[in-house]
Amino acid sequence: MARPRTAARTVDHPDLSEVALQQVLEALVEPVRRMLVSQLAQAGEDKGCGTFDVPVSASTLTHHFNVLREAGVIRQYYVGTTKMNTLRADEMEERFPGLLSAVVSSSVAEGAGVA
Amino acid sequence: MARPRTAARTVDHPDLSEVALQQVLEALVEPVRRMLVSQLAQAGEDKGCGTFDVPVSASTLTHHFNVLREAGVIRQYYVGTTKMNTLRADEMEERFPGLLSAVVSSSVAEGAGVA
DNA sequence: GTCATAATACGACCGCCATCGAAGCTTCCC
DNA sequence: GGGAAGCTTCGATGGCGGTCGTATTATGAC
Numbered sequence: 001m002a003r004p005r006t007a008a009r010t011v012d013h014p015d016l017s018e019v020a021l022q023q024v025l026e027a028l029v030e031p032v033r034r035m036l037v038s039q040l041a042q043a044g045e046d047k048g049c050g051t052f053d054v055p056v057s058a059s060t061l062t063h064h065f066n067v068l069r070e071a072g073v074i075r076q077y078y079v080g081t082t083k084m085n086t087l088r089a090d091e092m093e094e095r096f097p098g099l100l101s102a103v104v105s106s107s108v109a110e111g112a113g114v115a
Numbered sequence: 116m117a118r119p120r121t122a123a124r125t126v127d128h129p130d131l132s133e134v135a136l137q138q139v140l141e142a143l144v145e146p147v148r149r150m151l152v153s154q155l156a157q158a159g160e161d162k163g164c165g166t167f168d169v170p171v172s173a174s175t176l177t178h179h180f181n182v183l184r185e186a187g188v189i190r191q192y193y194v195g196t197t198k199m200n201t202l203r204a205d206e207m208e209e210r211f212p213g214l215l216s217a218v219v220s221s222s223v224a225e226g227a228g229v230a
Numbered sequence: 231g232t233c234a235t236a237a238t239a240c241g242a243c244c245g246c247c248a249t250c251g252a253a254g255c256t257t258c259c260c
Numbered sequence: 261g262g263g264a265a266g267c268t269t270c271g272a273t274g275g276c277g278g279t280c281g282t283a284t285t286a287t288g289a290c
Binding site: 048049050058059061062063065066078080081082083 | 235236237238239240
């Protein structure tokens, strides 16, 4: 009863003005989360949660996506049973100029992508 | 006997090619360390360890400076009993383009400086 | 309806790191 | 020499976060 039967599942996203630098850095300092971000950036398109190549269980993966979403780094939406992910790159660039792109660049350069 | 009587105390610094992104992010994610970096950047000149405005004890402060130095973010040298600190901004810019400057900018913008 | 797939919620565990106080070392100054 | 200032080392403590397995829910296919 938490949600009407006919409504699609929705996901809450913070306005980036509400997000602190601390939160973004905490999100990006975790190696697995940085892999997710790197792979998403390299993909060039939205990706389902299950399509990432990371060495953790599904429940841990959910946790990491939550952290990234709450930090404003990604946007999520449902497509059937699949939860899709997009980078909020432009918004992040406005809020924390140069930060996300610098992290992604260095991360990809170090091989955090799909190999 | 660990050090000749007449030699000045020296400090070891990593070559930035040996430093990983992970290490730098771990260094910069800590709020106190980010305050140190911000205040150092804003000062525009080298600063002694004891001249920073942070809410931790001296021993904790030593720990934070060690982490920053080992991550290649700062360079340290002794002047008498005072240990001085410099940002390795140019080297960091070469190794991790845009990263340190982005963090410092956002950090200062959020008021991590001296107020 | 039944089943399979995708993801979540929950609870527990464990390791790491920031923190401190006390004691120690190095250098400077008188 | 004696003392003080500046920083370090050591050991202990506490809290937070990443991890997992299991059970559960939501959707789509048949």
